[in-house]
Amino acid sequence: MGSTMVEEQFVHGEKALSYAREFAGARKKAGGAPVAWLEDTMRNLGLEVYTQTFSRTLPFPDEATERFLVKGTNVYGILRAPRAASTESLVLSVPISEGARNNQALGLMLALASYFRGQIYWAKDIIFLVNEHDLIGMEAWLEAYHDVNITGLTTSVMMGRAGAIQAAVSLEMSSDVITSFDLAVEGLNGQLPNLDLVNLFNAFCQKNSLLCTIQGKLQRSDWDSLPAYMHSLQTMMLMVLKQGSGRPQGDHGLFLRYHIEAITVRGINSFRQYKYDMSTIGKTLEGIFRKLNNLLERLHQSYFFYLLPSLSRFVSIGIYMPALGFLVLILVLKISFYGTV
Numbered sequence: 261m262g263s264t265m266v267e268e269q270f271v272h273g274e275k276a277l278s279y280a281r282e283f284a285g286a287r288k289k290a291g292g293a294p295v296a297w298l299e300d301t302m303r304n305l306g307l308e309v310y311t312q313t314f315s316r317t318l319p320f321p322d323e324a325t326e327r328f329l330v331k332g333t334n335v336y337g338i339l340r341a342p343r344a345a346s347t348e349s350l351v352l353s354v355p356i357s358e359g360a361r362n363n364q365a366l367g368l369m370l371a372l373a374s375y376f377r378g379q380i381y382w383a384k385d386i387i388f389l390v391n392e393h394d395l396i397g398m399e400a401w402l403e404a405y406h407d408v409n410i411t412g413l414t415t416s417v418m419m420g421r422a423g424a425i426q427a428a429v430s431l432e433m434s435s436d437v438i439t440s441f442d443l444a445v446e447g448l449n450g451q452l453p454n455l456d457l458v459n460l461f462n463a464f465c466q467k468n469s470l471l472c473t474i475q476g477k478l479q480r481s482d483w484d485s486l487p488a489y490m491h492s493l494q495t496m497m498l499m500v501l502k503q504g505s506g507r508p509q510g511d512h513g514l515f516l517r518y519h520i521e522a523i524t525v526r527g528i529n530s531f532r533q534y535k536y537d538m539s540t541i542g543k544t545l546e547g548i549f550r551k552l553n554n555l556l557e558r559l560h561q562s563y564f565f566y567l568l569p570s571l572s573r574f575v576s577i578g579i580y581m582p583a584l585g586f587l588v589l590i591l592v593l594k595i596s597f598y599g600t601v
Contacts, residue, residue, distance in 0.1 A: 273538030280367025307337030314400035372416035433527035447513030492569030
């Protein structure tokens with residue numbers, strides 16, 4: 261996707277924290293998702309604001325509240341591209357559920373929406389989505405957006421749409437103090453986003469000196485040593501296990517079934533000495549969206565099948581599939597041999 265030569269200018273970290281505090285207060289007052297507050301705030305930022313209600317009868321009770329029926333409301337605002345027709349779009353989403361989770365992510369999303377609204381270089385619509393009940397809300401929104409019904413969800417009619425979605429980023433942050441970012445790529449049934457999107461995230465992390473991990477593990481600096489090889493193998497096997505589970509490791513995983521490249525970025529607050537402010541995090545997301553804004557076509561040049569021993573290294577399908585093929589061939593020959601005896 262080229263270099264990271266865009267000049268990020270987002271400096272509204274304090275505004276993001278202010279939005280986060282306001283959202284936390286509105287959330288506590290409403291006793292759940294503050295839909296009215298979100299609508300008013302997004303509308304005041306100059307976005308086209310829409311809501312979507314949904315419900316889903318679960319085949320088993322919800323573990324937290326022992327309920328069979330899940331109801332919720334998704335709120336999304338659309339920033340129309342001033343330089344092009346609404347034929348393509350990008351998505352920045354933040355999942356919200358019960359509790360105080362993702363207040364900071366929501367605050368940063370609103371601050372970015374306010375900043376993006378004042379820029380004139382956007383050639384794609386940008387959708388700012390707040391989805392309730394995590395994967396259920398995201399699936400409801402995606403099904404309604406694409407006018408399909410795969411899972412039997414009951415949803416309201418979607419009143420507002422942007423262009424065809426080219427890429428999406430799901431953001432999760434639940435602390436004012438962020439020490440690192442973890443990238444989740446595994447989607448439904450082991451699907452993966454195009455490797456270029458992973459490389460783009462890694463490039464902007466390096467540009468802004470952010471500490472970023474995959475599978476919660478940092479890349480070792482002594483990469484050519486035995487401990488480093490074992491560390492990379494462990495990281496890669498964790499990815500294999502998560503792919504094998506078939507479960508999406510974030511809301512991004514549901515975008516992949518619609519051929520939309522997507523990742524989930526999680527802010528981590530751990531014991532590490534590095535600490536990053538909201539402005540630095542916002543600049544990273546701004547850079548990613550500005551690069552995606554320059555796309556002339558869907559991401560397709562890079563790999564869709566790969567394993568990641570670290571964020572900066574990958575194992576392509578051309579390396580690991582021949583070995584797997586030989587193992588299967590041996591099994592087939594053995595079965596054939598015993599079948600003829």
